[in-house]
Amino acid sequence: MSKTKKICAVIMAGGKGERFWPKSRSSCPKQFLSLTSDGETMIQKTVRRLSPLVKPEDVFIVTNAAYTELVLDQLPDIPRENILAEPCARNTAPCIAFAASVIKRRDEDAIMLVLPSDHLIGYEDIYISTLKKAIKAADSGNNLITIGITPTYPETGYGYINFGAESGDVYEVERFVEKPDLKTAKSYLSSGKYLWNSGMFVWRVSTILAEMERFMPDIYAGAERIGQAWNTPEFTDVLVKEFYAFRSESVDFGIMEKADSIFTIPGSFGWDDVGSWLAVERINETDIDGNYLSGDVISIGSKHTTVCGRDKLIAAVGLEDIIIVDTDDALMVCSKKNTQDVKKVIAELRERRREELI
């Protein structure tokens, strides 16, 4: 790995994060929220933890155009031109193609890290060390590296990576598999040959663009036209036109499941995708009764209960496995076994034309 090669990080920050309603709203989704007691937002954490490896001027944030100001507010060190504003959501393949075509104009030899904006990492030194190994492997050839997470339990909500032969610090990827049922997930764990698919990727800009040209020439061509218009007066027009024309496609399905030279590196750095309100007690300290109580809260005999309050007093009396989230204009009280139903609340609000609460 050449010491002088530029490393760029592409932070994917276009998600809606509906599962964190009512704290997340369409105007401020999960990646822009702080879900930990330190007050740092998810995207701020994501950028900060990369700082040993990537300079702010080499961090690119791909997000919906509506969130540009939010990104500038929360990440004042990132240059405005590094905020890649998608006119509409088209999943990860167009997002990454857009970023790659822009980065290519800056430095066609750059190494590109592609990272979600709304995950948590407990062990940041190990994370950086893992990324360094991935960078080295990505730079040693036309390789696509995906960071796998060594599973700690048979989660059925994630996709898995089946890996094969070792090759230096990385392993050849045999195949990607969709979310398994519990029995299958258990068999994956006991096989010792499966990792969680974290959605973090490392590759040369030139490599991913070549793979895109091969496996999704339409998206590649649109992204190239966007890249050609970069820094010209036509840029916005071209961006809007091309983006709306993109089909929705994930990089996993569009590239990773088809390309050769896919490798994975097992990561064990306390990764948490913070997938629902259930995560809050996992990623924060809890009291002796297993409660996470934030805000002005009195618990009388409550257990394993999460309260995300504010200034207003919240009394939690005799509760067990309940999640309470209070905001200025909406309060949610949810059983822990029903956190996925938060999306149904949003659907119901949409039905009732209560967009101001979504």
Place this chain on the structure above:
Amino acid sequence: MSKTKKICAVIMAGGKGERFWPKSRSSCPKQFLSLTSDGETMIQKTVRRLSPLVKPEDVFIVTNAAYTELVLDQLPDIPRENILAEPCARNTAPCIAFAASVIKRRDEDAIMLVLPSDHLIGYEDIYISTLKKAIKAADSGNNLITIGITPTYPETGYGYINFGAESGDVYEVERFVEKPDLKTAKSYLSSGKYLWNSGMFVWRVSTILAEMERFMPDIYAGAERIGQAWNTPEFTDVLVKEFYAFRSESVDFGIMEKADSIFTIPGSFGWDDVGSWLAVERINETDIDGNYLSGDVISIGSKHTTVCGRDKLIAAVGLEDIIIVDTDDALMVCSKKNTQDVKKVIAELRERRREELI
């Protein structure tokens, strides 16, 4: 019963109603709240349902001095001089003695109904008819009549009245018994000889004063001095001095358990003491899932849940047997099995010197 005899109602409205926190506060206890969807407060209901029997000028409200304005606001037809403002709480015996000594100055032949201010009655016609029978029995001699409630289940939270021989519309009272355990309560029900003690009484003013003079001469004497000062410039001074000097005593213990000529009349008029937040689903209509949802509420799969909200949206997701009460400055989420612990919240608030929330 003389048709011309004056009937006065004494509404006892000095309670603190802490079990309805956070809606009830020391500045506005339960009797001044509406807990039904019609918006009428408990004390408004109490006075309105008496209207076929008692004129507003014959209704007396005994309450803490702090609530005088609240009473005037909620009951504009009651003359200000009928609001008997206790300087401090001394339980029901001094309260009733105070009222009796004032009423005696208006009409010493009056019949006096003593009624709680914070109970609900489902069948108001039957209630009035029961009171009429009680009035008749009270006026037929120096009798103390207590309204019993025919039990509908073995409640362990009420005192019971053991009755004996029938005498016209009423029954002789054998004894009053304290809150029983479940086994005892069941035996009371199967005996067919026990009624719930509702705390409603009917007697001549002259009769109760005579019994007080006999069984609690100190309280009687203090109340007489208050009555003598009624409508004089010294009244407030005398009232304050005498009230603070009163010992706390209940009329049940001080008179009813000791006097002769105690009778009860069984009432079956849909009585509910509205003793805790649990009552709200009982006294209101519920939806098909057994929920009582008031305010701007979305339920996603919740059952047997009570939500008392306001303008702010409340989403109740996957809850079962949960009570949510939202107010401007405090929110309570409580398991139905822990409604009695609401008092512990108040104790904790007192401990933390958060009097503004009590």
